[in-house]
Amino acid sequence: MRYIPLALERLTEQFARLPGIGGKTAQRLAFHVLSMTQEEASSFAESILEVKRSIRTCPICQNLTDEEICPICADPERDHGVVCVVADPKDVVAMERAREYQGVYHVLHGVISPLNRVGVDDIRIRELLTRVGEGGIREVIMATNPDTEGEATAMYISRLLRPLEIKVTRLAYGIPVGSQLEYADEVTLLRALEGRQEI
Amino acid sequence: MRYIPLALERLTEQFARLPGIGGKTAQRLAFHVLSMTQEEASSFAESILEVKRSIRTCPICQNLTDEEICPICADPERDHGVVCVVADPKDVVAMERAREYQGVYHVLHGVISPLNRVGVDDIRIRELLTRVGEGGIREVIMATNPDTEGEATAMYISRLLRPLEIKVTRLAYGIPVGSQLEYADEVTLLRALEGRQEI
Numbered sequence: 001m002r003y004i005p006l007a008l009e010r011l012t013e014q015f016a017r018l019p020g021i022g023g024k025t026a027q028r029l030a031f032h033v034l035s036m037t038q039e040e041a042s043s044f045a046e047s048i049l050e051v052k053r054s055i056r057t058c059p060i061c062q063n064l065t066d067e068e069i070c071p072i073c074a075d076p077e078r079d080h081g082v083v084c085v086v087a088d089p090k091d092v093v094a095m096e097r098a099r100e101y102q103g104v105y106h107v108l109h110g111v112i113s114p115l116n117r118v119g120v121d122d123i124r125i126r127e128l129l130t131r132v133g134e135g136g137i138r139e140v141i142m143a144t145n146p147d148t149e150g151e152a153t154a155m156y157i158s159r160l161l162r163p164l165e166i167k168v169t170r171l172a173y174g175i176p177v178g179s180q181l182e183y184a185d186e187v188t189l190l191r192a193l194e195g196r197q198e199i
Numbered sequence: 200m201r202y203i204p205l206a207l208e209r210l211t212e213q214f215a216r217l218p219g220i221g222g223k224t225a226q227r228l229a230f231h232v233l234s235m236t237q238e239e240a241s242s243f244a245e246s247i248l249e250v251k252r253s254i255r256t257c258p259i260c261q262n263l264t265d266e267e268i269c270p271i272c273a274d275p276e277r278d279h280g281v282v283c284v285v286a287d288p289k290d291v292v293a294m295e296r297a298r299e300y301q302g303v304y305h306v307l308h309g310v311i312s313p314l315n316r317v318g319v320d321d322i323r324i325r326e327l328l329t330r331v332g333e334g335g336i337r338e339v340i341m342a343t344n345p346d347t348e349g350e351a352t353a354m355y356i357s358r359l360l361r362p363l364e365i366k367v368t369r370l371a372y373g374i375p376v377g378s379q380l381e382y383a384d385e386v387t388l389l390r391a392l393e394g395r396q397e398i
Contacts, residue, residue: 005265006265008254010249027289033247033250045247045248050209096202
């Protein structure tokens, strides 16, 4: 017998499919939706549909946008000669939070990962090569994550870019600002030592 | 400048309004919705609307249902002379999981809580009194949570039921099955001792 109405069970299942949401949390969220006003629930549902309806990728940098060209690519104040290559749209947000970078981006939408069956044609490497090949770009900054797959992807792309004779750089490794030396892992410390600079 | 499309930001805000969902998780969920197929997103949105559209409370026990009368109240096999009073629809699910209780329920939809401005008229106590007053009920089992507010609500209701001369009981307190004595708090141990039974 069903002790919970079918509609509530279905919504619980929908929530439980989201990443990091377990069964108990999903049920709590479903009950919360039930306690919303009609307007709140409608606007929640509409937001979900709107995301699928309005968002596309920028034809230049491949970042997500709801406009023809994303605001960063469309901004004449940015330096369009420097391209920062990131794996994910969230990384653009992280970089922009630093309020320092003045160049533009290229979003790969993933990293090369043979284990997850993501090959070189599954992420937007070709678009980057075409873009760099068209000229006007002085420097490509590889800003994929400093893990095995991010490293491999950065190495692979930098090798492809070598014949084009542009500057290819990588974000510096080191100890995170505000952290404590004793908690830094050995690899990070080694990289921090290698990359030491005169003061 | 917006580095994230407006629709994605709005959906992130919607998720962040849910209980227990912080900003980072909300963003992750919004990106997940973006990666869903059109059909998955539509069915998610539809589930939200359906919950608000189809769910009402059972006119007898006040539990949530999508039918005229909830499946438990409509079941002739259940003992309609025994009513278990719980605070929340989730508690009905918990009780039913024990697969032991054969009676019916009454869902209060809350507990009396002066601090949260929930008074006796804000939860479904009057409906319970009317129901018991109509006759045919032999026993009312108070199964509100064993915390201050649950206790106070149970005491308040049992006092109201006293003139009707029916049996009013409370769920037993004691140490949880499968737990360890050393981790039981003093109040629970005291109650377990008070409620000890011959074996």
